[in-house]
């Protein structure tokens with residue numbers, strides 16, 4: 483199983499961190515989790531294409547996880563996709579997916595007629611509401627949705643992925659989630675969001691101390707995420723969804739290492755974890771992921 487971080491940012495714009503997106507690839511499945519801003523560029527940048535993705539999974543109804551959905555559909559069609567897109571998402575996201583397709587229906591019809599491509603099947607989308615506890619199987623990949631706590635945005639899901647004897651957990655956006663800790667116990671890799679509180683001072687005209695507190699309260703803080711990894715007993719931790727996207731890396735790593743003794747990686751767009759080989763790569767950077 484390979485886990486590729488395609489977008490490690492948040493709504494605040496960063497030239498280095500795209501919107502939320504993670505790819506899980508196995509011998510017979512490729513699943514994209516979320517489709518935040520820049521996901522299609524990152525797919526191509528990491529040697530993949532939307533056309534080859536078997537399914538899209540959406541964690542929750544927040545724009546930074548969804549805004550490039552239609553670009554994903556069109557670009558994948560241009561890459562030769564000739565099969566419909568299964569979209570597994572919370573019931574609250576179904577109207578957004580179906581509504582997006584409806585809003586752009588005339589645009590699509592013109593493209594189909596004018597561009598004369600071999601198949602229009604890649605432009606079809608089927609929605610499948612996620613239910614907590616009901617597993618999804620795609621190829622050799624077993625996916626367990628876990629209801630996490632991102633209220634007032636509900637439902638929101640994290641996921642446990644199992645294939646080839648390996649386990650990866652993707653938190654989605656959540657407060658510290660006991661159900662996720664329980665479901666992911668003993669994982670090989672935990673990909674978890676993080677809110678770096680000390681890097682988020684109030685700024686007059688932009689955000690008040692109350693705004694920062696409210697946003698922090700439905701995420702997992704940097705002084706909590708190491709405890710989550712330790713409680714889960716994951717072998718390695720990759721941080722993603724950085725709020726804010728620029729921060730003191732050494733301070734963050736030191737903070738997390740206080741609670742979690744295993745390897746911790748500051749996620750970057752394009753960083754790939756190979757759970758079969760037990761290594762991690764990003765550009766020229768190579769390291770052992772698992773001992």
Ligand SMILES: [Zn+2]
Pocket residue numbers: 492502544546547655723
């Ligand atoms: Zn988010």
Ligand SMILES: [Zn+2]
Pocket residue numbers: 542544632635655
């Ligand atoms: Zn969110």
